[in-house]
Amino acid sequence: MGVSGSGKSTVGAAIAQRLRVPFADADDFHPPENIAKMASGRPLDDHDRQPWLDTLGGWLAEHEHTGAVLSCSALKRSYRDLLHRRARGLRLLHLSGTPEVVEARLAARAGHFMPPSLLRSQFATLEPLAPDEQGTTIDIDQDIDAIVERYLATLNPTSNLNKESA
Numbered sequence: 001m002g003v004s005g006s007g008k009s010t011v012g013a014a015i016a017q018r019l020r021v022p023f024a025d026a027d028d029f030h031p032p033e034n035i036a037k038m039a040s041g042r043p044l045d046d047h048d049r050q051p052w053l054d055t056l057g058g059w060l061a062e063h064e065h066t067g068a069v070l071s072c073s074a075l076k077r078s079y080r081d082l083l084h085r086r087a088r089g090l091r092l093l094h095l096s097g098t099p100e101v102v103e104a105r106l107a108a109r110a111g112h113f114m115p116p117s118l119l120r121s122q123f124a125t126l127e128p129l130a131p132d133e134q135g136t137t138i139d140i141d142q143d144i145d146a147i148v149e150r151y152l153a154t155l156n157p158t159s160n161l162n163k164e165s166a
Helices: 008-019 032-039 046-062 077-086 099-108 116-125 144-155
Strands: 023-025 069-071 092-096 135-139
Touching: 008 023, 008 069, 008 092, 008 144, 032 046, 046 069, 046 077, 099 116, 135 144
Parallel strands: 023 069, 092 135
Antiparallel strands: none
């Protein structure tokens, strides 16, 4: 989870590869209306997100017994709660970064429907993981391999790496 440009797809795909489980990018589940709205520079509202989140919850539920990784913004606690209701074993990784770090990443990214102008609205909407949520927060200002290793260490409590929380 995290704002656009935080590395959700890249990190998620790497984690899925390491765990040998399916990977999906939530962006691929957006209906055309949502993509058009974001591409025009307008942020989605909760009404826009509801059917999309229902679809994502269904995908997670289908893979709950075998495991899977889904990259998804999941910016609000209510969104994460909806996903968790469908997939009880859901474990979250919040890829956290400063607006400056994320802006630099977005500036280097081409061909995505989400314009950098919506980044401010994503940071305004973002509700970081609460202490009672099953998950980990990791700072994105490091290389992908380090992020993946830190996260995988949280899944294996006997690892020497400590859980990092931002």
